[in-house]
Each structure stands twice: as C-alpha cells, then as structure tokens.
Amino acid sequence: MTTKFYDALQLDPSILKRRIAACETKKEKTFYRAAMAVRSALIVAFAILFISLLSGLFGADNTPMAVALFCMLLGIRFVNFEYCAGDSLAGLAAALAILTLAPCAAAQAGPALVAPLHFAAFFALLFLTSQRPEMGNGGIYSFAYIYLTGNPVAGEALARRGLMALAGWLVCGAVLLAKHRGRHADTRFHHLVRRFRLSRPECMWQLRMAxxxxxxxxxxxxxxxxxxxxxxxxxxxxxxxxxxxxxxxxxxxxxxxxxxxxxxxxxxxxxxxxxxxxxxxxxxxxxxxxxxxxxxxxxxxxxxxxxxxxxxxxxxxxxxxxxxxxxxxxxxxxxxxxxxxxxxxxxxxxxxxxxx
Structure with a gap:
C-alpha cells in the first residue's frame, strides 16, 4: 500500500470511492473507507471549532459569516483566483468587503434598488473569485453571498462582522500565499478585465449566475x-x-x-x-x-x-x-x-x- 493515510485524507470523496472500487483486497478497501470516515469527522470537528471560535469572538449574530469563512478556507486550499498572488490578496479583500456590506445594504434598500444592487455585488464577487467555474469556486462564494443575504446585520453587529472579515482575510490570505504563491505570476487582475468578453463561456456563466x-x-x-x-x-x-x-x-x-x-x-x-x-x-x-x-x-x-x-x-x-x-x-x-x-x-x- 503506497498511499499514506495523511495523503488519503486530502482526497475528495469521489476519488476515494473510485479507489475503493478499484481495490483488490479487503485491507485496501478498509484503508480508504477509514480515510473517508476520518476525513469527514475531522472536517466536522474543525468546522465546529472554527465557527465556535469566531462566533465567540465576534458575536453569535455573526455566525453566518463564520460559516462562509470556513467554506472559503476549505476551498482556497485547492483553488486560486487565476491571477498573481499580490492581486489575489487584494481580490480576496474586495470579495470579503462585498460579502460584508452588500447583503446588509440590500436589506435596507428600496424595492427598485434591490435587484441592481444584488446583481452588481454578485457579479463583482464572481468575477473576482471564479475565473474557472468548473473548479467549484462559484458555488462557494455563491453560497456565502446568499447565506449572508438571508442573515443581515446592522450597527454595532455590522462593525463586528467587518472585523471578522478582516480576521478571515488574514487566515485565508495566509493559506492562499502558502498554497498558490508563484502561480499565475504573469497574470494581473487588469489582464482579466481587459479580456472580458461575453463570447467567452466563463464570462457568460458569470453573467447568468449573477x-x-x-x-x-x-x-x-x-x-x-x-x-x-x-x-x-x-x-x-x-x-x-x-x-x-x-x-x-x-x-x-x-x-x-x-x-x-x-x-x-x-x-x-x-x-x-x-x-x-x-x-x-x-x-x-x-x-x-x-x-x-x-x-x-x-x-x-x-x-x-x-x-x-x-x-x-x-x-x-x-x-x-x-x-x-x-x-x-x-x-x-x-x-x-x-x-x-x-x-x-x-x-x-x-x-x-x-x-x-
């Protein structure tokens, strides 16, 4: 058995299931099944710890932002923004600002402004984070935006949500640099803006989603x-x-x-x-x-x-x-x-x- 247990824990369930199906011995099947169970238990335990810690520091009314940050943290380990690290850190900050402010602003907006506000914020969020929709980033940030839209805050709670977003930027930014430093080093964010065309499938996908x-x-x-x-x-x-x-x-x-x-x-x-x-x-x-x-x-x-x-x-x-x-x-x-x-x-x- 060449795969280490730690390495198996990093695999997606779909990959683990394929390996289980391909195993020729009961011992190998047990190995990958155990990895799948331990992986799932560790994610749940980490989620409880991470969300409880942030909720304790920034208030239970901001638990939805803690959930969003947890999902972002899991995703950013594997998927980057498709542009250089420096611009990606700025893009991550902009995405978190949108997630913090736009849902709360929409909750206070009049009926005529709600849809345009959501569209502008959501499209910007997708453009910042999801240049390759097939990698799943769109689902993560879509979930975060929708969840926070359903749980807006105001006043002092909004200030605490902003502080939580700052803490999330530090944590997620550190992971982004550790995992993706050096990737797409020659691609700046403004390059993506310049090549935006509705004839490009990823751009049309962003428009449709938003x-x-x-x-x-x-x-x-x-x-x-x-x-x-x-x-x-x-x-x-x-x-x-x-x-x-x-x-x-x-x-x-x-x-x-x-x-x-x-x-x-x-x-x-x-x-x-x-x-x-x-x-x-x-x-x-x-x-x-x-x-x-x-x-x-x-x-x-x-x-x-x-x-x-x-x-x-x-x-x-x-x-x-x-x-x-x-x-x-x-x-x-x-x-x-x-x-x-x-x-x-x-x-x-x-x-x-x-x-x-």
Missing part, C-alpha cells in the same frame, strides 16, 4: 418570502452548472428529490430522538456529506443543518413545508431562467459557447 441569483433574491425580499435564501440556494445551485441547458431539467428533479428525501429523513430522526440529542442532527448531516458524491445525496444532507435552525423558528412541520416550498420555487425559477437566458444569448450572441 442575473439569475440577483433576481430570485430580490423577488424573495420584495415579496417577503420566509427564508428566501433557501430559494436562492436552489436557484444558485442549478445555475452554477457550467454547461447547463442539457442538464438543467435533470438537476432540477435531482434537487427536488434530494430536498424531499432530506426533509423526510430529518423529520423521522427528529421525532425519534430525545430532545437533548436533536442538536446533533446538524453535525450528523455534515458528517454524512463527507461520504456523498451524488448531487441528490448532497442536497439531502444539506437539509439537516438548515432544518435544525428552521425547526427552532417554525416548528418541525413548518420548517419542512417551508424548505420544500422554497426549494421548488427557487429551482423552478432557475430552470425557467436558464432556458430563457440560453435562448436570448443564442439569439443576441450567436458566437457564444452553445453549452451556455
């Missing part, structure tokens, strides 16, 4: 939809697919099926467990995520943490009903928007990538 997500978030805010960020998650998840039209309907039904299965599993466990053990359902969902490679199962496990919070606000049945309703609305909007965007882009920009 426009679709900003519209669904604005609609949720203006019409007062409860937990409208769940609509945003469903829509953003569907639109984050790089080559979308051919898989939009498939991903739509996978999202619905995953949400239904996750809500059912959560409800059964919630009712079966004593009240004192129910808070463990959130970490349980995170642990199970470490074994998931299929989009449906990831969607199901993502329900656990959301429903644990929702159950405290709306009761179990209310949280489940709201989760399902918001998911259907967000995914349906994303599906219709993707089809319309694809048709208009093909008509107005015939030279654009047909996959978009």
């Amino acid at each position: 426009l679709g997500v900003s519209l669904v978030l604005a609609a949720g805010q203006v019409f007062g939809v409860e937990r409208f960020m769940w609509m945003g998650f469903a829509c953003g998840s569907l639109l984050s697919e790089y080559s979308l039209p051919g898989s939009a309907a498939v991903r739509f039904w996978q999202r619905i099926a995953g949400a239904a299965a996750g809500c059912a599993a959560f409800a059964l466990l919630y009712l079966a467990l004593p009240a004192g053990l129910r808070p463990l359902l959130g970490p349980l969902g995170g642990f199970c995520m470490g074994f998931c490679t299929d989009y449906r199962y990831k969607t199901a496990m993502n329900c656990f943490g959301a429903l644990m919070i929702g159950a405290g606000l709306y009761g179990l049945s209310g949280a489940v009903a709201l989760r399902l309703a918001d998911t259907v609305l967000g995914a349906a909007f994303g599906l219709c928007f993707a089809a319309l965007f694809h048709r208009l882009s093909r008509r107005l920009l015939p030279a654009a990538d047909p996959a978009l």
Whole structure:
C-alpha cells in the first residue's frame, strides 16, 4: 500500500470511492473507507471549532459569516483566483468587503434598488473569485453571498462582522500565499478585465449566475418570502452548472428529490430522538456529506443543518413545508431562467459557447 493515510485524507470523496472500487483486497478497501470516515469527522470537528471560535469572538449574530469563512478556507486550499498572488490578496479583500456590506445594504434598500444592487455585488464577487467555474469556486462564494443575504446585520453587529472579515482575510490570505504563491505570476487582475468578453463561456456563466441569483433574491425580499435564501440556494445551485441547458431539467428533479428525501429523513430522526440529542442532527448531516458524491445525496444532507435552525423558528412541520416550498420555487425559477437566458444569448450572441 503506497498511499499514506495523511495523503488519503486530502482526497475528495469521489476519488476515494473510485479507489475503493478499484481495490483488490479487503485491507485496501478498509484503508480508504477509514480515510473517508476520518476525513469527514475531522472536517466536522474543525468546522465546529472554527465557527465556535469566531462566533465567540465576534458575536453569535455573526455566525453566518463564520460559516462562509470556513467554506472559503476549505476551498482556497485547492483553488486560486487565476491571477498573481499580490492581486489575489487584494481580490480576496474586495470579495470579503462585498460579502460584508452588500447583503446588509440590500436589506435596507428600496424595492427598485434591490435587484441592481444584488446583481452588481454578485457579479463583482464572481468575477473576482471564479475565473474557472468548473473548479467549484462559484458555488462557494455563491453560497456565502446568499447565506449572508438571508442573515443581515446592522450597527454595532455590522462593525463586528467587518472585523471578522478582516480576521478571515488574514487566515485565508495566509493559506492562499502558502498554497498558490508563484502561480499565475504573469497574470494581473487588469489582464482579466481587459479580456472580458461575453463570447467567452466563463464570462457568460458569470453573467447568468449573477442575473439569475440577483433576481430570485430580490423577488424573495420584495415579496417577503420566509427564508428566501433557501430559494436562492436552489436557484444558485442549478445555475452554477457550467454547461447547463442539457442538464438543467435533470438537476432540477435531482434537487427536488434530494430536498424531499432530506426533509423526510430529518423529520423521522427528529421525532425519534430525545430532545437533548436533536442538536446533533446538524453535525450528523455534515458528517454524512463527507461520504456523498451524488448531487441528490448532497442536497439531502444539506437539509439537516438548515432544518435544525428552521425547526427552532417554525416548528418541525413548518420548517419542512417551508424548505420544500422554497426549494421548488427557487429551482423552478432557475430552470425557467436558464432556458430563457440560453435562448436570448443564442439569439443576441450567436458566437457564444452553445453549452451556455
């Protein structure tokens, strides 16, 4: 067995599952299965420690920013911004400023300004961080923006959120330099600005994501939809697919099926467990995520943490009903928007990538 256990812990679950399938001995299969379990447990333990520490320092009302920073920290270890380290540090600072200020500003904006504000902020965020959508950065920063939009703060809490973002910039910036120093050394950020063209597939993807997500978030805010960020998650998840039209309907039904299965599993466990053990359902969902490679199962496990919070606000049945309703609305909007965007882009920009 040539792979070290530490090295196996660094592998994605999809890679670990492929290696398990290719193993010829029971010992090798046990090795990789143990690595998958330990990897998942370590991520959950680190998440609890990291988020608890930041929440303790900067206030429980800023826990959503701590969650966003945790996701960014995990992602930035493997994926950079595709431009030089110095500019990347500045880009990271700008991204964190957007995540800190834009969602809170949108919460105070009038109905006519909500969608333009979200669009400008979200597009800038994607352009700063996601030049290669297939690497998954778009999903991380999309999640962070939507989650913070659903949890705005003001006044002194906003100041503490800014300080947390500064702490996050120091930590994530250090990891970025350690892992990616020297990469793309000849590419400056202004080079990306100069070569921006809607005929480029990554630029069209950024536009599609920003426009679709900003519209669904604005609609949720203006019409007062409860937990409208769940609509945003469903829509953003569907639109984050790089080559979308051919898989939009498939991903739509996978999202619905995953949400239904996750809500059912959560409800059964919630009712079966004593009240004192129910808070463990959130970490349980995170642990199970470490074994998931299929989009449906990831969607199901993502329900656990959301429903644990929702159950405290709306009761179990209310949280489940709201989760399902918001998911259907967000995914349906994303599906219709993707089809319309694809048709208009093909008509107005015939030279654009047909996959978009």
